[in-house]
Amino acid sequence: MSDDRNVTCEEALRFLAAYLDGELEGASTDRDVENHLARCRSCYSRADFEKRMKVQLGTLGRSDVRPEFAERIRRLMSRFPVSPETPET
Amino acid sequence: MALNGADRTWFAPEVERLLPELFGTALRLTRNRTDAEDLVADAVAKAWIGLDSLRHRDTLRGWMFRILTNAFLSSRRAATAHGIHEPFDEEAGEGASFSLFDRLHRPFLLWWGNPERVFLDKLLREDLERAIDALPDSFRVVVVLVDVRGCSYQEVAEALEIPVGTVRSRLARGRAALQRALWEHGRDAGLTGGGPRRREETR
Numbered sequence: 001m002s003d004d005r006n007v008t009c010e011e012a013l014r015f016l017a018a019y020l021d022g023e024l025e026g027a028s029t030d031r032d033v034e035n036h037l038a039r040c041r042s043c044y045s046r047a048d049f050e051k052r053m054k055v056q057l058g059t060l061g062r063s064d065v066r067p068e069f070a071e072r073i074r075r076l077m078s079r080f081p082v083s084p085e086t087p088e089t
Numbered sequence: 090m091a092l093n094g095a096d097r098t099w100f101a102p103e104v105e106r107l108l109p110e111l112f113g114t115a116l117r118l119t120r121n122r123t124d125a126e127d128l129v130a131d132a133v134a135k136a137w138i139g140l141d142s143l144r145h146r147d148t149l150r151g152w153m154f155r156i157l158t159n160a161f162l163s164s165r166r167a168a169t170a171h172g173i174h175e176p177f178d179e180e181a182g183e184g185a186s187f188s189l190f191d192r193l194h195r196p197f198l199l200w201w202g203n204p205e206r207v208f209l210d211k212l213l214r215e216d217l218e219r220a221i222d223a224l225p226d227s228f229r230v231v232v233v234l235v236d237v238r239g240c241s242y243q244e245v246a247e248a249l250e251i252p253v254g255t256v257r258s259r260l261a262r263g264r265a266a267l268q269r270a271l272w273e274h275g276r277d278a279g280l281t282g283g284g285p286r287r288r289e290e291t292r
Contacts, residue, residue, distance in 0.1 A: 017261065021235065023242050042194075049190045049205045053268075056209060057236040060217060063113035069126050070108060073133055077101045080137045083091035 005032055012036040012043050020050055092140055100140065103149055104133055110150075111157055117233045118161045120222045128164070132157040154238060158248050165226075189268035193281065204281075211280045212271065220270040228263030235260055 005028075007015075012033050018024045019033045037044045104111075111132065115125035136156050143152055193205040221229060221237075234240040234248065235256075242260075246253045275281050 017264070018257070021242070045194060045203075045205070046188075046190050049194075049209070052206065052209050053189075054236055056212065056217060057221075057232075058239065060117055060214065060221065061113045061237045061239075062109045063116050065108050065112045066126075069112070069129075070105065072126070073104065073108060073130060074101070076130060076133060077097065077104065077137070080092070080097055080100075082094050082097055 007032045007036045009036070009040060009043055012040070013046070016043075016047060016050065020047065020054060092137070096140060099146070100137065104136070104153070107150060107153060111153065114154065114233065114238055115157060115161070117218070117221055117237055118158075118230065128157065128161055131164075132160045135160060155244075155248070158234065158238075158240075162230075162248060187265040187269045187272075189272050192272050208275055208280055212275070216271065216274055220267050220274065223270055224263055224266055228259050228266060231256055231259040232263040232267060236264075 015024055015029060015033050019030065024030045024033065037047050108129070111129045112125055115128040115132075116122065119125045119128055132153065136153055139156070143149060189208075190205055193208050195204055221232060224232060230249065231245055234245045235242070240248075242253050242256045245256045249256070272281070
C-alpha cells in the first residue's frame, strides 16, 4: 500500500521552495508535493514559474572577465612558487 | 609537501576555465567589479597555497567556490568591526510573503496565455542583477549562494555559521524582496502587461 497522502494546496506551497531547492526532508514529503503538482494546475504553474526564476538567477553566476584581469590572474599563477627539482610527470 | 611544476601546469588552465564563474559569483557577492577581481585573485592565491589539501582533483570547482565564499565572508567580517557579524534584524525589511507569481498569474486565461512567463522572458540580466544587488546584505549573500551558486542550505549554514533554519528564513525573505523589486521595476517599465496599475500594498 502506498504511503502517499493527498496534500492540500496550502501544504504544497509551504513545502514548495524547499522542494524546488532539493531540500525537502523525507522522500514521502517530496513525493506528496510531486503528486500534488501533477494534479493541481494552479500549484503546477506556480512551481514552474519559481523554477524558471531560479534558472534565470543561476545564469548570473557567470560573467565575462576583462582580458586585463585574465592576464593578471595568469601572471599571478606564473609566480606561484614550485619546488625546482621535482620532475614533471 | 611542496607543489611542483606539474601541479601548476594542471592548476593554471583549470582556474582560467573557471574564471567567468568565479568572477560572476564574486561580482554578485561584492557588487563591485574591482572588489570582485581582488576577491577572485585572493581566492586563487589561497587555493594554490592549500592545494595539497585537495584530495580529489575532480572536485576543484566546488573547492574553489568554497574558498571564494570564505574569502568574501572573512573580508566582510573584518570590515564589520573585527569579527563582529553584521547585525541582522530578523524583523527588518521584507516579509516572506510577497509573490511575483500572485501578481502576474491570471487563472482565467487559457493555457497559451501565460503572463508570468512573458514577464520572465522580458526581464533583462541587468534587471536581475540590480534587484539582487539592492537586497540587504544578509539576504543577498544567502540568495546568491543558493540561487546563483546552487549551494545547499547546509553548505550556506556552515559558511555563514548560522542555523539552517536561519538560512531558510533569510532565503524566503530575500526571495520575496527580490520578487517585489522585480515587480516594481517591471510595473514601472511596463513589463507587466496592459491594464491599470494595481494599488500597491504599503508595507
